Amino acid sequence: MALEIDDVGVVAGGRAILAKVSARIEPGAMVAVIGPNGAGKSTLVKAISGERRPAFGRVRLHGHDVSALAPADLAMQRAVLPQATTIAFPFTVFEIVGLGLRQRAGMDAAARRQEVQRALGAVDLEGFGERLYQRLSGGEQQRVQLARVLCQIGEPVKDGRAKLLILDEPTSSLDVRHQIAVLSIARRFADDGGIVVAVLHDLNLAMSFADRLMVLEGGRLVADQEPEELLEGGLLAETFGTRMVILRPPGWARPAVLPDFPRLHHGRSGEAADISQ
Template sequence: MPVTLDRVEVVLGARRILGPLSLSLLPGSLTVVVGPNGAGKSTLVRAISGERPATGGSVRHDGADVAAMPAARLAGLRAVLPQASTVAFPFTVYEIVSLGLRMRAGLSPAGRRRAVAAALAAVDLEDFGARLYPELSGGEQQRVQLARVLCQVGDAVGEAGPKLLILDEPTASLDVRHQLDVLSIAKDFAEAGGVALAVLHDLNLAAGFADRMLVLDRGRLAADDAPDRVLSSGVLTQVFGVAMTVLSPQGWPRPAILPDLSACRSAPRG
């Protein structure tokens, strides 16, 4: 098992914001994390990636403790797309994406150019290499950052075994078509033998793409199951505090979920 969490918890001051939580992430599977704001989703991502060391318990990649792993080795095992990335200088798109290749030794200049071109094509930005990053829209910038992450992680399986791709709210600033494209990339990575983890707010995208759904609530694991069983269990209504109806449209391979719009209230007029 390449990624295992053993009673992981994160405590800030006197407040436990995650855990204790134990689970394993398996190759060949796309795991999607959902939950309300403040549920601990991004904290979980940072703990798994090694960005924020766990206060208690351990995170292991293929048996090795992340907390004791050199940064260079960790960078070769996993890549992370954060919620937002700030770039203060007018780098070109090509320069931003090529940063993902810094830890991949042995690539020739031509090989580097091919890797960047392939990553940009994967995110539908083939002709953007010479564009200045700050001049792009928010959605385009997010896709450039994904291309950088794809350059860093490379193949889903390396010499050391399956790699880990982590996407933290990757669809937040994207249009519908590119939301589907990004999640298809994560799905393809998993199907190629890698480990893929994504944090999503859109429950229907989660249900449509996930092999496994984790539902977090106040730092604890409220559900861990296949999407159809999570949707039909009623746990999402409990966690989000909104009544939801599960739909099974004809011809759809997976169910969908619709919140009870009658519970919405119009804002008072001034």
């Protein structure tokens, strides 16, 4: 039982924006999707989630075509944190997070409240339940949406089947501490038997948390490898159009990746500025 992406392609405006992407992701794995802007990362996760039907190819979760599953059934097997969520009405944080429980039957009011509080605690928002969602910062709103998603998906495995957690740029509005906290939640979900697919822009976060990196460029999958394997060639520099420096600090479990910043120059003297301090 796995997530299978079989020759998936998406067409928009007569142009292929995703072309023949194939991969198989087993339970217990966390995969990061990386690539430059416009590479097709969000399009891929929309196809994986069932939000967008591919023009060709299929996405199967445990053998079932996600495009053919009823929305209620799909909502119990996979949950999606989108890039952005707009809420026009003055809902409280508690009400927003509680929306994730709509598909989980058999819970009384006390159990639902406890589940919402547990999810808010997991994203470091204890005591935020009565606050209005619109009055929160962008990062706080992002964590509220993650709490909603956690309420929806529940345990990573049910009846022997891994559930799928999809995160589209989950760290875009977060400070460093909360970036690490959010991806640690995703990592634990995978370690406990679930499947995680996350779109990430920060290469170091992707390297640190994911088991595999799927690299997209121009709508095509150009690499699908473990982080260490991917660093052995010059693919990252070629894909992102910038030189990369690989650092291997003593004691670090995985290497760090930095762009090779050009030295700054003084306007008059032309001497290179020392920016290493």
